[in-house]
Amino acid sequence: MESGMMKTIVMAAATAGLLALSPALAQAADAEKGEAVYQKRCLQCHGDEGDGLGPAADYLNPPPRDFTLGLYKFISSAFDADLPNDADLLRMINDGMPGTAMPGWSDILSETEIQDVIAYIKTFAELEGAPEGQVDFGTQVQSSPESIAAGDKLFHDGERCSECHGVAGKGDAVKKLKNDNGERTWPRNLTKPWTYRASADPKDIYTRISAGIPTTQMPSFADPKSKKKLSVEERWHVANYVAALAKTGKVVRPENTVIQASRVEGELPGSPDDAAWDLAPPSTFFMVPQIVGKERFFKTANDTVSVRALYNDAKVALHLEWDDRTKSIPGDDKAKSIADEDLGEDAIAVQLPTTIPAGMEKPYFLMGNSVKPVNLWRWSSGTTEAPESVAILDAMGINEQEARDATAAGLTAKGSYKDGTWRVVMTRPLTTEAVDKDLQFEEGRFVPIAFFAWDGSNSEVGTASAMTTWYWLLLKPSTGAKPMIAGIIVAILIGGLLFWWGRSAAARVASEGTSGGDA
Ligand code: HEC
Ligand code: HEC
The missing domain is CATH 1.10.760.10 (Cytochrome c-like domain)
Known part of the structure; x- marks a missing residue:
């Protein structure tokens, strides 16, 4: 801030x-x-x-x-x-x-x-001179719990803002929006301050509410002709509320490259909405479009995933949480009305090597290769005909995957969607019978882990996905053993590089696009 x-x-x-x-x-x-x-x-x-x-x-x-x-x-x-x-x-x-x-x-x-x-x-448009009118800022109302509460009410009254930005402000599509050129546009997820084109400072938000966002459907709320118009003071309240909302989102900490799983006594929480998950700290990672392997895809919708992990004497459970503006259930009329052309299932996958590497060496990040294969635990949101499902994919590259029944390995998954956010829990025994195919978890060892996500309403299917690079999962030993300090330092160093990689992806997309490559 x-x-x-x-x-x-x-x-x-x-x-x-x-x-x-x-x-x-x-x-x-x-x-x-x-x-x-x-x-x-x-x-x-x-x-x-x-x-x-x-x-x-x-x-x-x-x-x-x-x-x-x-x-x-x-x-x-x-x-x-x-x-x-x-x-x-x-x-x-x-x-x-x-x-x-x-x-x-x-x-x-x-x-x-x-x-x-x-x-x-x-x-290009023969614009000349200076504009006549300016946004009237009146007297700024400083943020306070009262002002934020007043703004909360105005945001939701008659669905003034929530009509487009969603009840929780996550931009979960309530309806299809277009810009003046007829191209699909999406309302901002207001809980992600790094996606604000201007900033999430109240003054900038006030400016947007007052001037509107020309060429998009975001209207001006200063326009006296608007049925939902707001006074200067009311606009400051709403701006203070949205600025507060922007602070509620999960923050990516590039130095955090290790998901630390604590050991618990007794059962692991099986429901994604179980309050026990609040005790496990989330690690949030940027996701970038999959633009390395064919077919490449540039316009992914999901940009972060938050991961928590817990384990007990028999099993490990991963809690995956990501904002997805559409609940994509093929067969569902509402989902179809919001989707782009094709409506597929939403999905998320956890990528793991098949064995814990001895050093810091990891398989190829894009679904492994024939020397170092990987496992993908892939959850799909289901259709109106079929319930949610989970499968294991044995992969030796992005176009070399074989699906296998997850039940034999004891892998289960459960998802829940609310107000623009998916939460999914995947649980698997620490060890399985297919020792050559499945990773066998051990306390205190660093396990490479990566994630893929698909937004089914954004035509994301197969190689068209968002992805992270490798991070680490560590089952923290409950007693005795010291954490591997050297391992953590290396992980941090690598993490710094990868953070840079993630941030510069957009720039690379553009330069690859212009270099006349094999796109
Ligand atoms: C009819 C739909 C619609 C309504 C109603 C609406 N917005 Fe928006 N809003 C949008 C769209 C679409 C965008 C994204 C515009 C873009 O950048 O393409 C957006 C973007 C924004 C942004 C991002 C600014 C930035 O710097 O990136 C803010 C903040 C915002 N809206 C706040 C509000 C508030 C507060 C209200 C209610 C007072 C509201 N919006 C009502 C559609 C809407
Ligand atoms: C890599 C692609 C790329 C390059 C290069 C680029 N732009 Fe943009 N520019 C964009 C995109 C994409 C948007 C639209 C963003 C949006 O709608 O939110 C944009 C929007 C803008 C806007 C609109 C701001 C607004 O408030 O509506 C201006 C002005 C602009 N660019 C100027 C420039 C100028 C000047 C240059 C060269 C010095 C440049 N751009 C180079 C991609 C680019």
């Missing part, structure tokens, strides 16, 4: 400075020079004609902005002004747009170059 606030303060200063300077800048900015910058840096995504149809566009979700419309999303001008402020564009170009492929350019382009390119992109 600190840095978010800093960012906002710096931004506010920048905005004030720029607005004051704008007549001078309008003269200084040079659209012709901006064109050169655009050709070099922006065209791959935004297209030669500024229509958002650059060569990389097919791989990007959300799609690059179509500048010929002259409409911008993250604006601080009034909802009925026809123009953005230059400062709004400057900010998005400087900082980039988290959760999208739009990179930040502040390290690459000088401020003058950015101003020139702003002047140039405005020519």
Whole structure:
């Protein structure tokens, strides 16, 4: 939050400075020079004609902005002004747009170059001058439990915001939304602050509620014609509520690469909603689109998974939790109405090696190979005809899998979906009879573990999935044995690299898309 606030303060200063300077800048900015910058840096995504149809566009979700419309999303001008402020564009170009492929350019382009390119992109829609009206901020209402409670009520009253953002704010699709170009759009999962294009600071949220998000169905709540309009004070309450909501999501801690399973006496919690799970600390990992093996898939919906683990003298249980905006049950009419073209089952898989490696060596992360095969425990959400199910896949690569009955290995799974979140528990005996096929768990040993997830409403099936890289699962010894410090240090080092890998995936998607590779 600190840095978010800093960012906002710096931004506010920048905005004030720029607005004051704008007549001078309008003269200084040079659209012709901006064109050169655009050709070099922006065209791959935004297209030669500024229509958002650059060569990389097919791989990007959300799609690059179509500048010929002259409409911008993250604006601080009034909802009925026809123009953005230059400062709004400057900010998005400087900082980039988290959760999208739009990179930040502040390290690459000088401020003058950015101003020139702003002047140039405005020519695609012949935008001129400055907007007439600005968002009215009135007097900011500081956050407090009372303000948050008032905002909570306004958020849900008449489904003002929950209509799109869901009861718990997780963006679980209640209905199908489209942008002005007819492309599918999704409301934000407000509990994931790293996906806010601007920020989850109350002032930014207030700005969005007031100005709306042009080109999308997110309306302005300052518009006096709106049946659901809000006063200045009410908008601050809602902003404080949403800012608080943004703090409730699970946080990815890149230094945390080890899922620690505690030993419990007696039964393991078999239900995903059992309160006993609250005692096990969650480890949350980023998931990235599977773009390594064929068929590649770029537009996955799920971006994180949280994992908890417990074990007893006989079994190990994994609790997997991830936000999925759609409950995808083939055969279900409501699920079909929200789904993209094809409706498949939601699914999650845990990937394990078939034996605990002696050192730090792990199988190939993408479902192993013939030298080092892997096991996948794959749970599927079921259809209206068939209940949820779990299978074991013996895999030697992404296109080399054989499904096997999970019951022989004693693997069971149970899932539950509520307000945009799936929770699934998988339980297996520590040891099985198929010693050459199934991993045999041992206390105190680091076991490589990775995850795959499929959103069935987003046409994700087979190789089209979201995935993590390898992490570690450790059954913490209850007594005696010391944890393997060296192992943990190595895991942290590797984890740092992998974190970088995850974060830069979006950037890579774009460059692969433009390099004219074998996509
Ligand atoms: C790798 C692809 C990519 C590149 C390169 C790229 N953009 Fe974008 N840009 C996007 C995407 C995707 C969006 C839409 C994000 C969204 O709708 O939330 C976007 C949105 C924008 C917006 C809209 C901001 C708003 O509030 O609506 C501006 C302005 C913009 N880009 C400017 C630029 C400029 C200038 C450059 C070159 C210096 C550039 N972009 C390069 C992908 C890219
Ligand atoms: C009709 C549907 C709809 C309604 C109603 C709606 N939103 Fe949204 N909202 C969206 C969509 C769609 C987006 C994603 C826009 C995009 O970036 O493409 C969004 C995005 C947002 C964002 C993200 C801003 C950012 O920086 O990324 C916030 C915050 C938000 N909405 C808050 C609210 C609040 C608060 C309300 C109620 C006062 C509300 N929304 C009502 C559809 C809606």
